Amino acid sequence: MKEQLLFSVTIEQLLKQRIGTGLNTEIVLIRSIKEYIHLFSFPLRVDAAIFLFCTKGNIDVNINLTNVKITPNNYGISVPENVIGLNSVSDDFEGFVLLLSIDYLRKISIDLTDLLPYYMHVRNNPLFKARPENIEIIISYFNLFSFLLEAENSVRKSNIISGFAISFINKIAEDVDLYELDVGEVKTKSKEYYYMRFMELLQQNFREQHNISFYSEKLSLTPKYLSSLMKDISDLSASEWINNYIVVEAKTLLKFSDMTIWEVADYLHFSNQSFFSKYFKHHTGLTPKQYRKD
Known part of the structure; x- marks a missing residue:
């Protein structure tokens, strides 16, 4: 590669x-x-x-x-x-x-x-x-x-x-x-802690680990509770955060690298190019090829 x-x-x-x-x-x-x-x-x-x-x-x-x-x-x-x-x-x-x-x-x-x-x-x-x-x-x-x-x-x-x-x-x-930002209020210290830990784990592992169960196990939480916790604090579920990171990385590589679509899929640990293309289109409305040309 x-x-x-x-x-x-x-x-x-x-x-x-x-x-x-x-x-x-x-x-x-x-x-x-x-x-x-x-x-x-x-x-x-x-x-x-x-x-x-x-x-x-x-x-x-x-x-x-x-x-x-x-x-x-x-x-x-x-x-x-x-x-x-x-x-x-x-x-x-x-x-x-x-x-x-x-x-x-x-x-x-x-x-x-x-x-x-x-x-x-x-x-x-x-x-x-x-x-x-x-x-x-x-x-x-x-x-x-x-x-x-x-x-x-x-x-x-x-x-x-x-x-x-x-x-x-x-x-x-x-x-x-x-500035009167509508940032919401964090309700408990424990939720703040788990939010920060999840974000740290996500930054380190999102390319390889796409499943919420990996992160919930690391945090000793159930997937359902982790998703609910993230939604409560940030208005995005854990899965939505994972997808957000993957899509931003994929878009950046498609636009600013000379990697092939297959290489981007492989780098982001998708099993094959077809699955990656379907995933990318589901989240962006465009295929990787269309996005690269746009």
């Missing part, structure tokens, strides 16, 4: 290529994103939460095969499992791209379950407009991030940046709160 699959990149790899300014393998801030458009022009996964903010011009990104145009005083948020690509950056673009690894968020004691309502919403709705009174504050945060990351190393540098990162995350969450 040809080795042209979806490309994943880590913060460590970005920093080794001297892309942006960072801290260890946990944070990177990029100001001159236009210089690197050739590196991000095809869909990839980045092992981090990504915050993009535009102060001038515009930046056009592709998130899960949906075009998102970020214009002045708007910001976009992408979660780690998203497939993201950079379509274009205007010549006059000014702004910031900040990446924080999930391991780093855990390290600085950001409770990811507290961010669950935002997490579920921004995966499918990544674009937000900054409130006028917050614009200068957000710009100040990014500028100070840049200053702190570029400062000389000291015994307290990491702790200073960690404290600032906590403040930044809470500020963004505060802004999203005031």
Whole structure:
């Protein structure tokens, strides 16, 4: 099989290529994103939460095969499992791209379950407009991030940046709160835990494991209860989440790789091309061949 699959990149790899300014393998801030458009022009996964903010011009990104145009005083948020690509950056673009690894968020004691309502919403709705009174504050945060990351190393540098990162995350969450998003309310800690565990398992295994029973066994739950739990929290059942991941991956490979349809089917662990084609048409209304030509 040809080795042209979806490309994943880590913060460590970005920093080794001297892309942006960072801290260890946990944070990177990029100001001159236009210089690197050739590196991000095809869909990839980045092992981090990504915050993009535009102060001038515009930046056009592709998130899960949906075009998102970020214009002045708007910001976009992408979660780690998203497939993201950079379509274009205007010549006059000014702004910031900040990446924080999930391991780093855990390290600085950001409770990811507290961010669950935002997490579920921004995966499918990544674009937000900054409130006028917050614009200068957000710009100040990014500028100070840049200053702190570029400062000389000291015994307290990491702790200073960690404290600032906590403040930044809470500020963004505060802004999203005031945006009046209809994200719903998570009812119990146990459901939050199982949601996060399911999503972690799904990111790692969706290409090989298409059946809900695999995930329910890993979580020591019945398939029926897992599906009901996911539906209660996210409005999508466990099976719908599994299908969503498979279809996005299949669409991306069909559009942006030179793999044959059979190779895509094999990579996604379908028993044969015919079964994959029927599955793809059932979920998209098009055969893989039609989608590739569209």
